[in-house]
Amino acid sequence: xxxxxxxxxxxxxxxxxxxxxxxxxxxxxxxxxxxxxxxxxxxxxxxxxxxxxxxxxxxxxxxxxxxxxxxxxxxxxxxxxxxxxxxxxxxxxxxxxxxxxxxxxxxxxxxxxxxxxxxxxxxxxxxxxxxxxxxxxxxxxxxxxxxxxxxxxxxxxxxxxxxxxxxxxxxxxxxxxxxxxxxxxxxxxxxxxxxxxxxxxxxxxxxxxxxxxxxxxxxxxxxxxxxxxxxxxxxxxxxxxxxxxxxxxxxxxxxxxxxxxxxxxxxxxxxxxxxxxxxxxxxxxxxxxxxxxxxxxxxxxxxxxxxxxxxxxxxx
Amino acid sequence: xxxxxxxxxxxxxxxxxxxxxxxxxxxxxxxxxxxxxxxxxxxxxxxxxxxxxxxxxxxxxxxxxxxxxxxxxxxxxxxxxxxxxxxxxxxxxxxxxxxxxxxxxxxxxxxxxxxxxxxxxxxxxxxxxxxxxxxxxxxxxxxxxxxxxxxxxxxxxxxxxxxxxxxxxxxxxxxxxxxxxxxxxxxxxxxxxxxxxxxxxxxxxxxxxxxxxxxxxxxxxxxxxxxxxxxxxxxxxxxxxxxxxxxxxxxxxxxxx
Numbered sequence: 001x002x003x004x005x006x007x008x009x010x011x012x013x014x015x016x017x018x019x020x021x022x023x024x025x026x027x028x029x030x031x032x033x034x035x036x037x038x039x040x041x042x043x044x045x046x047x048x049x050x051x052x053x054x055x056x057x058x059x060x061x062x063x064x065x066x067x068x069x070x071x072x073x074x075x076x077x078x079x080x081x082x083x084x085x086x087x088x089x090x091x092x093x094x095x096x097x098x099x100x101x102x103x104x105x106x107x108x109x110x111x112x113x114x115x116x117x118x119x120x121x122x123x124x125x126x127x128x129x130x131x132x133x134x135x136x137x138x139x140x141x142x143x144x145x146x147x148x149x150x151x152x153x154x155x156x157x158x159x160x161x162x163x164x165x166x167x168x169x170x171x172x173x174x175x176x177x178x179x180x181x182x183x184x185x186x187x188x189x190x191x192x193x194x195x196x197x198x199x200x201x202x203x204x205x206x207x208x209x210x211x212x213x214x215x216x217x218x219x220x221x222x223x224x225x226x227x228x229x230x231x232x233x234x235x236x237x238x239x240x241x242x243x244x245x246x247x248x249x250x251x252x253x254x255x256x257x258x259x260x261x262x263x264x265x266x267x268x269x270x271x272x273x274x275x276x277x278x279x280x281x282x283x284x285x286x287x288x289x290x291x292x293x294x295x296x297x298x299x300x301x302x303x304x305x306x307x308x309x310x311x312x313x314x315x316x
Numbered sequence: 317x318x319x320x321x322x323x324x325x326x327x328x329x330x331x332x333x334x335x336x337x338x339x340x341x342x343x344x345x346x347x348x349x350x351x352x353x354x355x356x357x358x359x360x361x362x363x364x365x366x367x368x369x370x371x372x373x374x375x376x377x378x379x380x381x382x383x384x385x386x387x388x389x390x391x392x393x394x395x396x397x398x399x400x401x402x403x404x405x406x407x408x409x410x411x412x413x414x415x416x417x418x419x420x421x422x423x424x425x426x427x428x429x430x431x432x433x434x435x436x437x438x439x440x441x442x443x444x445x446x447x448x449x450x451x452x453x454x455x456x457x458x459x460x461x462x463x464x465x466x467x468x469x470x471x472x473x474x475x476x477x478x479x480x481x482x483x484x485x486x487x488x489x490x491x492x493x494x495x496x497x498x499x500x501x502x503x504x505x506x507x508x509x510x511x512x513x514x515x516x517x518x519x520x521x522x523x524x525x526x527x528x529x530x531x532x533x534x535x536x537x538x539x540x541x542x543x544x545x546x547x548x549x550x551x552x553x554x555x556x557x558x559x560x561x562x563x564x565x566x567x568x569x570x571x572x573x
Contacts, residue, residue: 013573057404059572077406085404091396093326095333107322108405152401162404 002068003160003191004033004056009065011051026051027216028065033193033208035070035159038186040202040223041195043212049195050088052212053164057085070160081110084153088164088195090145094138098129098148101137102155109156119155127151128177142169150178154185161185163194167201179205233290234270236263242280247273264290319407320415327419331385332426341427344377345434352438366442367453367535370435375460375531377431378424379491382464385423386471387483389416390563394572403572410564417472417560424464432457449537452530455545459528462552466523467491469559476566490522498526523555 011026026048033039043049054060056067056074072079092101102120111119124133127147132140140148146169153161166182167175175198182192182205196202202209203223210220236252241261244254250273252265265273270287277284331337351369352362390413393399402412439450470490474483493500497519504515528548530540 013571054400054572057400059400059403061569061571077408080404080406083404085401087397087400087404089397090401091398092401093330093398095330096326100329104322104326105401105405108319108402108407110318110406149401 001035002032003035006031006067007065009062012063025215035191036189037207038192038205040206040209047212048215082159084158084161086149086153086163090149092137097134099133105152123151123155143174160191167198232267234267235288235290237285239283242282243276246276319411323415324418327416328422331423340377344373344431347373348435364535371456371531374431378464379467382467383471383487386468387475387480390475409568413564413567420468452534452540455540456530456534463528465552465556469556473559473563476563494523494525497524
């Protein structure tokens with residue numbers, strides 16, 4: 001079953017004081033997420049990731065299109081019954097303690113009074129904030145607020161989590177803990193839709209990713225397949241700088257640094273390349289399959305189309 | 317109601333944990349106390365001075381609190397993005413507006429009760445006993461609460477679309493003009509043509525705070541008619557409800573970029 005269905009969702013704002021002009025921040029978007037899937041929503045700053053999440057959470061109205069969360073249209077309150085949301089750079093009520101905040105959100109989620117405190121305490125423990133549950137939130141660091149944000153998102157045990165940059169503001173230890181928590185949630189069968197800049201996290205956690213740039217969806221793919229595809233390349237490293245031009249003619253990308261030269265080329269050209277190098281008496285250091293990261297997929301899609309978007313065209 | 321009440325309670329809790337609020341209450345109680353001193357230098361009218369100063373300070377400080385907290389009620393939630401996580405729950409936008417409103421009205425009622433206790437303590441100190449006309453003081457206090465109902469709705473409406481600075485200017489202006497509402501009606505009655513229409517329009521649109529002010533009347537021990545109590549109650553509740561619906565409509569259509 002589809003947990004999220006997005007059809008032609010777009011957002012255009014009117015900008016300017018006297019002379020209004022359109023500014024498209026999200027071009028018609030079509031996307032679906034399966035139940036139980038961890039979906040990474042990638043893109044550089046200003047790509048439209050947060051706008052998409054805000055539309056899905058009912059904070060911004062779409063200009064066109066519709067979306068359904070767990071079968072409910074996003075304009076219905078029922079769509080949020082089984083949803084948890086953690087916004088980017090979260091901020092909460094200064095005057096409340098972490099425990100009071102979670103109890104408040106528990107009330108809004110409709111958790112029974114008898115169960116509320118117990119769940120709030122357990123959730124704070126889960127995100128590593130049990131020791132500070134009675135501290136006012138004004139005294140919390142950015143990383144602690146990020147954890148509180150995750151805690152309020154999972155408090156009511158939702159089926160679907162929307163997380164906007166859940167790792168931002170966290171130190172390496174905190175990032176690791178949040179990643180582990182997301183992995184646990186994934187194992188529990190939750191559907192997770194999260195935006196991130198940190199591609200290594202997406203690579204580890206996600207089943208599928210989508211890349212968004214300048215308000216436009218540039219690519220969607222299964223992470224395992226994307227990484228498998230990239231293994232079709234091979235890297236050769238040798239001493240000296242002989243045979244560079246010949247290898248380039250085979251389609252290799254050559255890079256020299258110090259005494260070493262590196263060539264990356266398609267796997268099927270490997271034998272020919274090795275023959276060439278041996279013929280030139282090159283001392284080969286290593287031959288390795290290239291296992292490129294999600295970053296390559298991301299950069300490929302982000303750089304793929306240099307055409308100006310409506311967003312840029314609208315600028316004076 | 318299950319979602320409005322938690323929002324109201326959170327708003328109340330936020331307000332009562334704000335130190336500025338206590339400073340204002342202490343200041344208001346000091347003024348009530350100082351009325352005793354002013355009374356002593358005004359031979360035979362101590363009681364009138366005390367009731368006038370006491371009730372006026374409860375009213376003015378309540379209005380100041382309703383404006384200063386009211387103008388930030390929604391704006392602060394948007395600016396600090398605390399609203400995002402609230403609306404990501406199954407909370408309707410109008411429920412949020414009504415919850416915020418009830419929370420601030422609750423805070424103001426609590427403050428007014430605190431200040432009224434101080435005021436009645438001063439009155440007992442001066443008179444050593446309660447008399448029947450003192451019941452009308454309760455009516456005057458009730459009318460002050462009705463003023464808070466309206467003023468909070470006014471501030472909340474401005475808060476849904478404007479910055480705190482502009483909202484405070486608008487809200488104070490509304491209060492000042494509303495205080496002279498009866499005069500506006502009188503001017504309108506004496507005017508002609510377009511000016512008459514415009515003044516009548518303004519007099520009806522601006523909240524009528526004059527009829528909610530019976531402080532001077534009760535200070536002199538004059539009774540307050542039951543019909544006025546009924547009229548003012550219906551007026552304040554209807555007026556506040558209309559403003560709240562307007563605030564909810566504005567808020568409903570906003571995009572939180």
